[in-house]
Amino acid sequence: MPTTPPVWDPAQYLRHAGHRARPFADLLARVGDLPGSAPRVADLGCGPGNVTATLADRWPAARITGYDNSPQMLADAAAHAGPTPGGGRLDFTDADLRDWTPERGAWDLIVSNATLQWVPGHLDAFPAWLDGLAPGGTLAFQVPHNMDAPLHVLMRELAEGPRWKARLGGVPRAADSVHDPAVYLDRLAGLGCAADVWETTYLHVLDGEDAVLDWVGGTGLRPALTALDGDPGARDAFVAEYRDLLRTAYPRAAYGTVLPFRRLFAVARKGA
Template sequence: MKWDPAKYVQFDDHRNRPFFDLTGRIHADRPARVVDLGCGPGNLTASLAERWSEAQVVGLDSSAEMLARAARLAEVVPGLSFEQADIATWMPTGETDVVVSNAALQWVPGHRDLMRRWLDALRPGAWFALQVPGNFNAPSHSLMRELAASDRWSGKLGGVLRGGETVGEPGDYLNILLDAGYAADAWETSYQQVLQGPDPVLEWVRGTALRPVMGVLGSEDAGRFESEYAAALREAYPSGPHGTVFPFRRIFAVGRKRG
């Protein structure tokens, strides 16, 4: 699945806020190595390097397109580097002090089991922080799944989209951290995002949730699917005098390993 960095950062004000709400709860003092799992275009990873200026900060992502954009930041921000890697096969090294994953683990099947292995491998005093979208049962996603499962599209899109089981609830991640011996906190926030322009919710999901569908369909079918889906989104998220309100639930968990 290819990513479009320009499309992804189109709503960067809204997409960036959960990252800072998450990392604001990490109270590491002088970490030696910080890893950002699923770093995307790297702009948020760069903020970690600026915060912890003495640390080696590494952003990992599987997308060559995202990393090509991120590479520009590594040239100007001291201590910052990026690597192409699959989160599903990554393991922390012994000197890793902080692991951050912001809006990435929802793309990794079995990520809760991976998380348990990562937590076990981190050394005492290390921090782990994650944020995942909690909106898989929202109209933006349920309407997409319903359309994909319709007679017209199921032959081409069967099994492409996942449902509410994609991520856990805050309590699931809290218990994983506690069971691993971490002092932990988990919470959720629903951001009432006000989007502007025509079909803004469609524009939003084009950068993320819609990409698996577009990766399967040819250009003609993709246009037809988008047209049908956009009509359903306009009804679910009507435009108002201030724009289109798009509620977005996010799930957070942060922990520090005891010992």
Template sequence: MSRQAAAVWDPAQYGVFGDERARPSADLVARLGDTAPARVADLGCGSGELTATLAARWPGAVIEALDSSPEMIARTREREIPGRLDFRVADVTTWLPERPVDLIVSNAVLQWIPGHAELLPRWADALTPGGRLAFQVPGNHDAPSHVILRELGRSDRWRRKLGALQRDAPVLGPAGYLDLLTRHGCAVDAWETTYTQVLHGDDPVLEWVKGTALRPVLSALDPGETDEFLGAYREALRQAYPAAPYGTVYPFRRIFVIATTP
């Protein structure tokens, strides 16, 4: 996950619902098939759990993993493999490899980067011939959880502090990414999936969003304001996602792209 937004990231909170968050990444990598890359870059690696699965899948690969959050990178040290898997704090928007890589993987990063459509061709240019760029991003910005968050942030009460943080369409759709990267000369496989998840616990949708979309908001508010904001948001989420006896249904749409260079 990217840490490009001005937010303090909480690895523990992000780890809540960790299995559900990991599923799109696993599906993306599974779509790569029997490829055997020698050099891999994981851009926006978060706390490194998913990067470690790449190292296990391709034991002969050298993997460079980076994230802009010191809090997240601090959690990766036990997963480092000298000479094979290296983690570091860095900005994915300025990253360039020392030499071309065979595979770039990026999970839940691009939604944090305004203008990332200009970044993707540069990443493609960092690949070896026949190399692949594989990424996935959330496509649920029209879901009630995110619409309510934007409307609340733009309300008279919160506009001054939070209005500038609200973005209506932070990602393209599958067709948009296909068009962008095909025009750049790549062969593109783009698709979307909606995971119809059942979340458990008290106010589980709020707990889910606390790990991602709420982070910039929480970083912008002082403690008293945070309690007030979360109180209003919590009540709206309860109305939008009523609990059932078996849990709370939270549809989770994801957008996937694999672009292969000529």
């Protein structure tokens, strides 16, 4: 069923900022030298800008632009904008990645952190994005690859159940929103890139009561929360049912709640 874009809550998203930032750091660790001495870097789906700002640590002279289509996220990201200590600059602007097309050869690095799962048909965008890279430039991204995990399966099953289907059927992110690693490798290599694709499963130890619900409340649950936003009673009832399912699927231990989280990474270097 058609849905409106989810409304994002930067404060909720940043409640687990440390865990969410780690995969971005792991991704950047596999990105090699960039062709420009003052590289141009595009961050697709920059969110609140906290990890975008770390790009200036790796490339101090870089001219970095973060793109997002959430007014709430861009409002938070604005606090990071401006000149960087290394002589570069950090800016943020509105863009919808479903139709974002870079200028030919304009970028040394196009990077995306946990965003492409929200972009239907993102494989079809790769040719234009690679065309937007300078020779020797890099496309690097990571996406969650855990749509078969209980937090997503239970959400979809609940939304498709008799109580909620009329309002939430098809609203949670689809199970096929991310492809298998081999699909990304084949597509990127077929476009002439030297491609490196891998997966990592993190065992996040989360603090607090209903920690997995708190985590997903900043990401995967946003479409359902947005769809029920005009009906607080229904929203609270859905969240309560989902919370009870998560408590069983992710029992709390004395040291915290363990959330296994598999992520898929890809680094593709364009020919010189």
